[in-house]
Amino acid sequence: xxxxxxxxxxxxxxxxxxxxxxxxxxxxxxxxxxxxxxxxxxxxxxxxxxxxxxxxxxxxxxxxxxxxxxxxxxxxxxxxxxxxxxxxxxxxxxxxxxxxxxxxxxxxxxxxxxxxxxxxxxxxxxxxxxxxxxxxxxxxxxxxxxxxxxxxxxxxxxxxxxxxxxxxxxxxxxxxxxxxxxxxxxxxxxxxxxxxxxxxxxxxxxxxxxxxxxxxxxxxxxxxxxxxxxxxxxxxxxxxxxxxxxxxxxxxxxxxxxxxxxxxxxxxxxxxxx
Numbered sequence: 001x002x003x004x005x006x007x008x009x010x011x012x013x014x015x016x017x018x019x020x021x022x023x024x025x026x027x028x029x030x031x032x033x034x035x036x037x038x039x040x041x042x043x044x045x046x047x048x049x050x051x052x053x054x055x056x057x058x059x060x061x062x063x064x065x066x067x068x069x070x071x072x073x074x075x076x077x078x079x080x081x082x083x084x085x086x087x088x089x090x091x092x093x094x095x096x097x098x099x100x101x102x103x104x105x106x107x108x109x110x111x112x113x114x115x116x117x118x119x120x121x122x123x124x125x126x127x128x129x130x131x132x133x134x135x136x137x138x139x140x141x142x143x144x145x146x147x148x149x150x151x152x153x154x155x156x157x158x159x160x161x162x163x164x165x166x167x168x169x170x171x172x173x174x175x176x177x178x179x180x181x182x183x184x185x186x187x188x189x190x191x192x193x194x195x196x197x198x199x200x201x202x203x204x205x206x207x208x209x210x211x212x213x214x215x216x217x218x219x220x221x222x223x224x225x226x227x228x229x230x231x232x233x234x235x236x237x238x239x240x241x242x243x244x245x246x247x248x249x250x251x252x253x254x255x256x257x258x259x260x261x262x263x264x265x266x267x268x269x270x271x272x273x274x
Contacts (some may be wrong), residue, residue, distance in 0.1 A: 015084030018045035020099070021133060028104035029145045031129030032097040041088040050105035051079040051097055052152065054117060054125055058093030059227045062086070064112055067161040070223040071114070072230030075158065076121075078113045081105065085112075091231060096129045098148070107149040114158040121151040158258075162219055163209040169194040170204055174220070181221045182243035187213050222257050225250070235262035 022030035036058070053062060054076040062069045062077055063086045069077055079085060081102070100108070117125075127144050135141025165171045173190050177183060190213075191198045205213045221242040228238040239250035239262070254262045 015044050015046040017082075018042070018047060020047070022099035023048050025099075025133045027133070027135060027137070027141075027145075028101045029128060029148060030099045030133050031125070031131060032095070032099060033129045034095050036089040036093040036095065038089060038091050040093075041086065044084050044086045046082045046084045047079075047099065048081055049099040049101060050081045050108060051077075051099055052108070052115075052125070053077040053079055053087070053097050054095070054122075056094045056096055056122070056126070059090040059230050060093055060095070061088045061090060063088075063164070066164050067112065068164060069112075069114060069161045070227050072226050074117055074230075075160075076115045076117050076155075078108045078115055078152070080108075080111065083112060090227060096125050098125060098128060104145070104149055107153045109157065112161075114160040115152070115155040116158055118151060118155065121148070121155060124148045124151060160219075160223070160257075162216070162223065163211075165208055167204050167208065169196050169201070170208065173201075177217065177220055178224070181224045182241060184243065218253065219257075222254060225254065225262070226258070229262055238262065 020032065022032050053060065053071065055071065056073060058073075060071040060077075062071060062079075064079075065084055071077055124144055124147055128141075128148060131141045131144065135145075165174050173194055176193075185193075187198050187201055191201050194201065196204075201213060205211060205216055209216050211219070221244070225238045225242045228241060229235065233241070235250070236247045239247050242250075244250035244253070251262055254260075
């Protein structure tokens with residue numbers, strides 16, 4: 001929920017539209033280039049166009065009203081038009097994103113989705129960002145756009161992202177684990193800290209996330225590990241920092257989730273190369 005305050009009706013307020021030149025350009029697709037300093041963020045907002053949020057360097061943390069995503073290089077987040085979201089930068093971030101008109105956005109998923117970024121798609125995004133906003137539809141810009149839409153349509157969809165938590169007890173637990181994923185406490189220990197029974201926490205996790213506590217915690221740990229690897233942290237150290245006692249166990253879990261080894265996750269595009 002990204003720290004947002006609910007209205008009296010129990011709903012989040014409508015997100016303001018953040019208007020950029022890319023939102024109104026008369027082309028199927030427009031590139032967006034911006035470098036961010038560590039710790040910068042963009043408050044909850046929405047756009048009239050769909051977006052492909054991607055960074056060639058750095059880690060982005062993006063939260064919608066229903067889920068949270070950690071995006072190292074090698075992954076992109078497909079964001080349909082008018083979906084409210086918050087973007088925060090972990091370290092310096094070189095964002096190279098795309099804004100897509102409704103007809104072009106038909107190439108992407110209908111919901112917020114993490115996409116694997118192939119080497120070709122990465123280079124096409126960079127090329128699109130180098131084009132003027134009013135690019136030649138019969139020239140290079142048009143050819144680049146056609147290839148981008150084809151790559152988006154065939155990009156592997158990655159089942160990543162942590163569902164947003166509504167219950168205050170679960171949110172306290174999640175904040176504590178995100179601050180220190182290596183904490184070894186079990187569900188009964190967390191239940192005592194949160195002021196709820198283990199049965200209640202088990203039920204809440206199932207209702208709000210569709211996952212058990214153990215599966216949810218593993219997803220959080222692997223997401224945090226991917227962010228550490230993208231920052232250049234060695235795999236063994238990343239494993240220890242998110243709570244894995246053995247490097248082989250971490251490697252097996254990482255491969256099962258992302259299809260590559262943790263060592264591949266340290267290279268730009270490694271996690272996306274599925």
